[in-house]
Amino acid sequence: MEANKKITKSGGITIPRGMRQKTGILPGVPVDVAADESGIHICKHVPACQFCGSVDEVRIACGIEVCRNCAGKIVEVFR
Numbered sequence: 001m002e003a004n005k006k007i008t009k010s011g012g013i014t015i016p017r018g019m020r021q022k023t024g025i026l027p028g029v030p031v032d033v034a035a036d037e038s039g040i041h042i043c044k045h046v047p048a049c050q051f052c053g054s055v056d057e058v059r060i061a062c063g064i065e066v067c068r069n070c071a072g073k074i075v076e077v078f079r
Helices: 017-023 068-077
Strands: 031-036 039-044 058-061 064-067
Touching: 058 068, 064 068
Parallel strands: none
Antiparallel strands: 031 039, 058 064
């Protein structure tokens, strides 16, 4: 699926409904935006631990994504 779109004056772009529905990028869903030599890539955000990068059992605490393992290590520091 491909679409020819123009960037708005404010730098935005509207992703066509069909593309959003097909990829599960619906209103309110967080996304990651990355750029490399081949272009700009928009993907659904996958929560990852800010400390170790794990994507298993990740929760948000004080605005930081942290996995259960790292959270346990942090708790141990304060015991």
